[in-house]
Amino acid sequence: MEGVLGAGGMGRVYLGRTPAGSAVAVKVVHREYAGDASFRKRFEQEVAAARRVQGLYTVPVVDADLQADEPWLATAYIPGPSLQQAVADGEPLSADAVLGLVARVAEALQSIHAAGVIHRDLKPSNIILTGDGPKVIDFGIARAADVTSVTATGMRTGTPAYMAPEYIRGQDVTEAGDVFALGGIAHFAATGRLPFGGGADHAVIYRVLEHAPDLDGCPEPVRAIAARCLEKEPEQRPTPAEVIEQCGRADATGIADAHTRTAVSLSGAGPVTPNAPGAPSDRGAPDAETRTARSPRGSGPAAPVPPSAPARGATPPGADTSANPPVADPFTAPAAELPLVLGGVGVFILAIILIAVYLPDSSPARGPSYPYRSYEPTASIGPTGKSGEVQGMAFSPDGKTLATGSDEGKVRLWDVARRKPKATFTQRDGAGNDGFEIRDVAFSPNGKLLAATNMTGWVTLWDVAEHRQIRFLYSEGESVAFSPDGKLFATGDESKSVHLWDINGRGDEALAYFSPNAPVKDVAFSPDGRTLASAGDDSGSNLTPNHAALLWDVAGRDPEPYGQDDPRATLSTPQGVQSVAFSPDGKTLATGGTDYDVRLWDVATRRRTAILSDYYQAEVEDLAFSPDGKTLAVPGGNGLLLWNVASRKPRAILTTGSQEADNTIHDVAFSPDGRFVAGHEGTARTVRLWKTPK
Secondary structure (H helix, E strand, C coil), X not given: CCEEEEECCCEEEEEEECXXXXXXXXXXXXXXXXXXXXXXXXXXXXXXXHCCCCCCCECCEEEEECCCCCCEEEEECCCCCEHHHHHHHCCCCCHHHXXXXXXXXXXXXXXXXXXXXXXXXXXXXXXXXXXXXXXXXCCCHHHHHHCCCCCCCCCCCCCHHHCCHHHHCCCCCCHHHHHHHHHHHHHHHHHCCCCCCCCCHHHHHHHHHHCCCCCCCCCCCHHHHHHHHCXXXXXXXXXXXXXXXXXXXXXXXXXXXXXCCCCEEECCCEEECCCCCCCCCCCCCCCCCCCCXXXXXXXXXXXXXXXXXXXXXXXXXXXXXXXXXXXXXXCCCCCCCCCCCCCCHHHHHHHHHHHHHHCCCCXXXXXXXXXXXXXXXXXXXXXXXXXXXXXXXXXXXXXXXXXXXXXXXXXXXXXXXXXXXXXXEECECCCCCECCCEEEEEECCCCCEEEEEECCCEEEEEECCCCEEEEEXXXXXXXXXXXXXXXXXXXXXXXXXXXXXXXXXXXXXXXXXXXXXXXXXXXXXXXXXXXXXEEECCCCCCCCCCCEEEEEECCCCCCCCCCCCCCCEEEECCCXXXXXXXXXXXXXXXXXXXXXXXXXXXXXXXEEEEEECCCCCCCCCCCEECCCCCEEEEEECCEEEEEECCCCEEEEEECCCCCCCCCCCCEEEECCCCXXXXXXXXXXXXXXXXXXXX
């Protein structure tokens, strides 16, 4: 054996050699699986079937020992990037190249199905791009894992984004299940995105079962082919032969070598590309499949003697660090250990490559490594309350003052430059009671007024200069926002309503009332003040959940306060919406969800343009665009993640610098000049300030 190529939940893959010196990959099953009688029997059946597969676009099984203490099988080693890596490290393929690719993968499915095998885990990382066309690997393996007692009850091996609905439901799986996956592959190859989005497994599975695929941006005729393959009912999908016919005779020249670059050569094994199995990859694809595994390829004809495991290194850039890791890929999960074991000069060369690729950027931050630069805070403000997790934080328009809510019903004003308290406002309801936890705070555009909501539903306005409460009203307010001209303010509440108020009004008389039919978690005005966005989360309802961000027409609202107004647009999501934010130019709306994902929407067309799913490990309770609109800040369980809005890629992580590794942030705000980002560390009752990375 020459080294470890990869490892996963079911086994480990080694690079080996035939007696004649050909490179092969040996896939060895873990003992706990090998000890399961049902698994061993099914594994033997699947390997026997896989050995019958013969085709131009499949990888042959060379040898196997199914009676060994640790059963193994060997397949030919195929150097070259997977489709997943090629798109992640380059760009989506042209429509003609996709048609050629899909036709050849469909031909591979014909060969696989003719041998009585169903792949069950067809996905971009199981398609290798070579000069001779794509090669489909790992067919038939997933089925063996489904029968073992080691696999949790009710689970299915595979990748949710490419699982057919009938497979998810535990129904009989036919060849049509592979065709469903082929539809997702076609869309991914052409766009770099998934037809059912990314994020948590349960969210993806829900969309596969209940939603139509989102094929926006997929060029014709690829879109038509993908749509047919992604039909919910198996009998409505085309056969592989029909897919080939629909693809026609498109030329796929160049799809293999367009993304390959020679990096290191194994002795006698030919070139290994940076995206080849076992080699590091430094980028992920937007909306990429849940797993972005560097899958090992190939096998060997003799039982391997595993080398000793090298020491673990830092998390490589592009690794899956999301809060919801994918369903385990039985054999092709990337190894945590050193990907290759070499000697002599090879070790020296590989060490230099690994230092350049794997080590994180130097920065002042402590704690875990991230695939992007991390920063610690430059200053801290607090404590903002006595105890508990609280919400609410806002900069004054001049950036000199920061307002924070607290759990005892107080709003504190802080001198940002000096990091010292300036004033404390105590919220009192109509009966003179106080002490209720603050939910949200907001400054008026001129900085003269401060509004706050609390958990009992009272909304209070203070005169900032005079430090006095000038108005209070009851609206069950959960969130509050001022219009850009300062003439209105809006409140959203748990009673499924949004109210518009006149800033100079008296009492509880609202100007308008909107009914979103779901508890409102957040509200935001568009920069021109003509539109109000509300975030809806009805997850706790016993009725059909109503998950959406709604856009309301402020300028053309019904003149009667409680007239019937329908939303201008409904932006539906698979799970609850917790937060909304308009970009400074008003063209984009960002929504944060209970599924840990951030979605970007084109306000004019009402279409979703991106899903930002990477790192939050928490429901997205707040969002903030930088004043120039180039950065989106998202708080979560690991700090504040800063996204490059144009490239849709994360650019930095802002951590709390906690020695206890608690980097949870709940609220976020940019200073008006964009120089600083503030994040509210709820449990520590502290606001952290970071200088905005350039």
